[in-house]
Amino acid sequence: MAQTLLKPRAAQAQADVRAALPLGQIIAGDCVEAMRSLPSASVDLVFADPPYNLQLGGDLSRPDGSHVDAVTDHWDQFDSFAVYDKFTREWLTEARRVLKPDGALWVIGSYHNIFRLGAMMQDMGFWILNDVVWRKANPMPNFKGTRFTNAHETLIWASMGEKARYTFNYTAMKTLNDELQMRSDWVLPICNGQERLKKGGTKVHPTQKPEALLYRVMLATTNKGDVVLDPFFGTGTTGAVAKRLGRQWIGCERESNYREAALERIEMALELDESALKTMQSPRSAPKVAFGTLIETGWIAAGTVITDKKRRLSATVRADGSLVSGTEIGSIHGLGAKLQGAPACNGWTFWHIEHQGEVKPIDALRKLYLLATED
């Protein structure tokens, strides 16, 4: 836990910020105003599904300050882009303010708005980590046959800056994808059937996102207990999935009927229990075992000769866990790199040892050691 490493005062400050957050609540009103009520650097993830139809309501003004009635005004195209850009810059600015330095931003959109969104994010200093394509398994056909069937939407995942850190649960994603790296194209069905919220037979929200999409986003790029903010909450897919996955959530939503539907829906969502929530742990976060420990505990005897997989290179293990090969001496990593003439080497997988009649990487012994010493 990073928090336990903080100095008491910093930890207390962080706890204070968190205590000030309206966790599990939907803030009523315009998203920019709503976000202004939140403290800075307090949120781990922002997921935003902004409107792109330019019908943004009556509270917008042109760059020159003149009022825009979005529904009845007839704009030329450049005017409408300018208005949309202004709106986008405003909410992105607030999102950036409330995000922690190691937080991240996801946005989703279509070709109508995603290019403006992405360019503006780059201009504001966000660092794009991936663009991800949601490939719809069952899209609406193009009835007129005038274009390609619009069968995907685009998501952008960005950190706070080029050098900023971010969360990526690589192993969980790999597990979810049958032991292959998760790719940037996600095949998922659109939201319909039981999941689609309806009232009196008609859908409550025109663009309700499937929970599977948010599930993958949160499992990949947040940790349990993280705070997820959705400035365009709608009917609360983000909140429902956050609850399921043991994440905290905050929403902003202007329309009261969406807020009501969302709260009711999230109330019904079942929280996964602790054991189901656990995911495959990355070796990066697993307890570390030094090579020397295996010598000390007798799993490998000093004096043992270990080799590379093809038995072309060999080295002798010394009592302190260093290796010697001819006149060269080094750690399992350093000597492995040196003997290969490579810039780096993972000694755990490079060096092999004969164990129970089989040649195995020494990493296998480390795993056995971990299993045997697990409490």
Place this chain on the structure above:
Amino acid sequence: MAQTLLKPRAAQAQADVRAALPLGQIIAGDCVEAMRSLPSASVDLVFADPPYNLQLGGDLSRPDGSHVDAVTDHWDQFDSFAVYDKFTREWLTEARRVLKPDGALWVIGSYHNIFRLGAMMQDMGFWILNDVVWRKANPMPNFKGTRFTNAHETLIWASMGEKARYTFNYTAMKTLNDELQMRSDWVLPICNGQERLKKGGTKVHPTQKPEALLYRVMLATTNKGDVVLDPFFGTGTTGAVAKRLGRQWIGCERESNYREAALERIEMALELDESALKTMQSPRSAPKVAFGTLIETGWIAAGTVITDKKRRLSATVRADGSLVSGTEIGSIHGLGAKLQGAPACNGWTFWHIEHQGEVKPIDALRKLYLLATED
């Protein structure tokens, strides 16, 4: 033929313009300068594969230690987004000038540049018709496990304006796609093997595009005899495909070694019977469903207990699709094998679940999922 509808004087003017075009030639030099030498409103299609501005850092090596041959060419280096934007605006301006009013523009890029490109196209008055995702069948993996595998690139197809007409060969696309509407995501392999141009064993161009991509673009959005301009001609994929499909082409290219390779290649290209095209497209592969997808989409809840057919062994499903049984953890296949002491196991048929009062293999759920999400 639109030409027959023109008044004699207009038809003559159009013929004059066409006669002034350097058809089947590569104009040497910077693309903006080169395009300035072309008459206005003379070209039916511009296909542009501009530098992506990858902004790569240091070296990258694979897990096996080998070196990744990255795109470090000088033509992909820009000092800042501002410099890149200026470059982009200049060539887009010329492209717009040389395009006919009913012409169209295609661009291709990655998340590094495509958002800036798309936003600028909109700002200049181009009207986006589709964004199209090229889903790579065989992308380069993410070697460090830091992000999602970058498995796609994005194309934007745009007309000259909201009211402008454009060419779309709906039926040809539908035929190409087994009588289903062509979607906005195209699965195609990257360019390698015989198709990849090499000289002395090394690739001539670092980012040669597959011909299949250009086939689809030209077949969809041009007619026979149309003039296609590629301002970033490289090794001439656009020219080779244009020749095969009976389209006229013009290229712009700065580097003489690319120009030479392109001319030689186009010389070799044979004009093709359109009916042969279909066989060149990659076959539709059976959709794969990862176990994790069933968790994400709610077909199986995390926390569910699944068993073998005789209910002797059981395991609990976790949020990322891994299974846990006692102290053992693994994928549906791996854990199934481990618990049986078998070398391998098909988890889909081994593990069973109670569904609608019946005990069924989880494979049955996968089939139901596939049925429900079929295109």
Place this chain on the structure above:
DNA sequence: CCCAGAGGTGAATCTGGCT
């Protein structure tokens, strides 16, 4: 001649913690 296995490679913003 075929097959198995080894080797190479593709538009990539590709580590992190401690001193």
Place this chain on the structure above:
DNA sequence: AAGCCAGATTCACCTCTGG
């Protein structure tokens, strides 16, 4: 802040070689 160093990390193809 820069430097050091432990150590984590790959998928789908293609071509070539040896048996």
